[in-house]
């Protein structure tokens with residue numbers, strides 16, 4: 001049986017900030033057309049992993065592939081142009097600029113010579129996805145609520161049409177209503193053909209929309225599950241129920257998404 005092509009692949013990656021490695025030897029793949037969620041306790045190295053994928057942190061060892069292409073030597077900007085969108089965990093919009101200006105910067109970063117019409121079309125697609133932003137285009141990003149700001153950050157990453165989207169805790173700090181809205185938007189983006197690798201702590205909501213789940217603990221991959229089975233796994237339940245993070249309910253049978261893939 002041939003495996004689905006990988007949207008993203010890390011092969012034996014080691015990375016860290018000072019002398020010590022945070023990621024020891026990480027090998028993982030995120031399948032094309034799917035939503036893969038990385039879960040793990042605070043400090044596990046989740047953001048470090050995603051920063052290494054985005055190119056903000058150079059791996060000390062190993063290779064990174066996007067759609068089969070080796071991007072290990074590419075800068076963050078080159079990786080973005082290769083189709084990798086990234087939404088950081090924090091400080092992910094320019095608060096002193098308007099929503100419209102933020103979107104324009106997101107678009108021009110990749111499409112430098114885009115016409116006004118091309119920008120308008122790309123912006124319309126983002127506003128379709130996040131209608132809350134439409135009446136606020138001339139307002140400052142700093143005046144948005146946390147949920148709206150997170151939508152703008154995702155809109156800025158999406159506006160250039162990436163093939164793979166990296167999201168670092170898209171629902172962190174949001175009210176329950178916005179958590180669901182945000183993750184529904186992630187699912188909608190995925191259905192439009194974008195492969196997603198996201199980090200999430202709202203695991204019940206995240207598993208509702210995810211296809212695959214990967215557990216990272218202490219900088220090491222502990223396992224990989226179909227999303228429907230993740231929260232029922234005894235190791236996962238012990239880890240999250242025993243720690244500071246809560247898992248409210250076991251996975252429901254209807255969450256079975258195995259084999260599902262986006263158009």
Ligand SMILES: Nc1ncnc2c1ncn2[C@@H]1O[C@H](COP(=O)(O)OP(=O)(O)OP(=O)(O)O)[C@@H](O)[C@H]1O
Nearest residue numbers: 017018022040041042043044045046047048049089
């Ligand atoms: N810029 C940095 N310089 C030095 N050490 C860092 C830096 N960023 C993170 N670390 C350390 O690396 C380890 C992993 O941090 P990381 O942010 O990757 O974890 P995380 O799994 O994303 O945690 P959280 O759930 O809190 O977001 C932690 O021990 C952290 O203190």
Ligand SMILES: [Mg+2]
Nearest residue numbers: 046047048089
């Ligand atoms: Mg983090």
